[in-house]
Amino acid sequence: MSQSVTDVICPFCGTLCDDLEVIVSDDGKKIEDIYNACAIGAEKFMHAQAAGRVKRPRMQQPDGSYKEVSYDEAVEYTAQMLHKARKPLMYGWSSTSCEAQSVGHEIAEKVGAIVDNTATVCHGTTLIAVQDVGIPSCTLGEIKNRADRIIFWGCNPCHAHPRHQSRYSIFPRGYFTNKGHKNRKVVVVDPRDSDTAKMADYHFKVEQGRDYELLSAFRVALRNEPLPEKVAGIPREKIIEAADMLKSGRFGIIFFGMGVTQSLSKNHNIDNAIMLTKDLNEFTKFSIMAMRGHYNVTGSGQVLGWQFGYPFAVDLSRGFARYNPGESTSNDLLRRGEVDAVFVLGSDPGAHFPISSVKKISQLPSVCVDPHITPTSEISKLHVPVAFVGVEVGGNCYRMDNVPIEARKVVDPPEGMLTDVEFLSRVNSRLEKLSGGK
C-alpha cells in the first residue's frame, strides 16, 4: 500500500505551490507519483529518485576526471579553501532553505567573504530600483481575490511559472473576482508571441529593448499629454486605449520578469515600471510584483536583508557589510579577477553566467554544493552532493510576494547523505577551530 502526503510545497519556482500531493511507497523511501504539480515541479521530485545520482563528494583530479572522496575530506577542503582565501565569493543560496542561508552567512562573516545570490543575474536590478523609488506591492492572495487588470511585462509564466496563472493571476475565482478570467483583462508586453501573449486581451509586441519608452508612453497617456504616432513599435491609439482600460479597473497588478531586468536599461526599466504603478494609483488601486525565479531567492534577499541590511552582493571582506552593485556583484568580481576562491551552493553559475565569468571560476579553487550534476559541478574542484530541500529535508522558504512558507520533507535522503545545513554546520565548526576560536 502506498501512502499519500498532502499539502507538499513545490521547491521549483517562486510561486511556491503549496497544494501538491505526493504518493510515497509504504516504507517511505520512494516517490511513486505526484499530483497537482506542473511538469517542471514533478520532474524535480522524480529527479531526486533518478538512477545515477551522485551520492558522495567528488574531487577533481589533475586530468579533469572526478574521484569520490568522503564528506570529512570535503568539509576539510572547503574549510581550508575559505580559510586561506583573502576574498572568497560565496554565491548561490536561492535553491536552499533560509536555515542553510543563515549558517552560510555565519561562515561568510568568519572568513570575510562576499555573499551574492542569484538575484545578481535575475532581479538584482529590480532590487536596485526598489531602493531608488520604493515598491507598492501586495500578496498573491490579494491578486487572486481582487485583481481585474493583469499586466505581464517581459515575462512568460506559461513556461517559467506554469501554475501562476491558474492559481493566482488569470483563472482563479476569488472573493471579488468570482467570474475567474472573465473578470479580468490581461495585458502582455513581449517582443515575441509568447504562449502567455496568446492568452492576453492586449498583446504589445514591443521592439526588443524599448520597454523604457513604452513604459514612459503609458505614463504620458495617463496624463492625457500628446504622444508621437508610434512608440517602441506600438501605435499611439493602442497605448491610449490600454491606458484607459487600466484606469477603469478596480485593482491592477504589474508582473515583470527578465525581459525588463536583463535588457540594456536594466534598473531604469523597473524604476519606470514602479513609477507607472504609482501614476496608476491616482486613478485606481495598482500593485507591482517581480516574478522571482528560484523558489527561495526571495528568502535569500530576506535573510541577507535582516542580517546585514542589503538584499544581495554583500561584501563582508572588510569585517563589516558593504553593498555596491557593479563592484560587489559576482560577475564584476569574477571578470575583474578580484576573488581568489569560489563557493557555490544551490545555483548553477556554470550554465547561467556569461562564459568569461565561468572561465574564471574554473581557474580558481572552487566548491559546488548541489544535488545535481551541473556545468558548475563539472568545472569545480570539489562537488558536494546534498539532500534536496523540499523533497528530502524541510526548511523555510519565501514566496515571490515575500510570504514565508515551510517546505516539507517527503522522503528520506539516500543513506549517509548530508543536508545543506549539516554540511555548512560542519564547515562552520571546522573554521572555528582553524581560526583558533576567535
Add this chain to the structure above:
Amino acid sequence: MEGGKEKDAYTQACGIIEMDPSDLKRLGAWRGTNVRVTSKYGDVVVKAVEATQGPHPGLAYIPMGPWANSVVNPNTYSTGMPTFKGTPIEVEIAMNEKVLSSVELVQKKCRGEA
C-alpha cells in the same frame, strides 16, 4: 532543466536557436540545421529551429543556458547584471559541426578548446 543538465534533453531544449521562418529562408537553412552563432563576445554551435512563439523576423532566441551565455554581452554597466538580452549576432550554417552538451561545452570553453 530539473531532469538533469548533463542529459541530452537539456541540450535539445536549450542548445537551439529559435529563428523566424523568413530568417531561416534568408540564411538558406532547413529547420534542424546546425548553425554557428557569432557575436562580439564569442561563438557557439547550436541547432536552428523554427520559432515556436513567433513570428518575429530579425529576432532570434536562444534559451537561458551555457549556449546563450557563450555569446551574450557580459558587461554589467555597474549594475551587477550582465546584458543577457539584445545581443547583435551573426548566424552561419555549420552543418558538419556538433552541438556540444552543456558539460562538454563549458569544460571546453574553460580550457580554451572551443
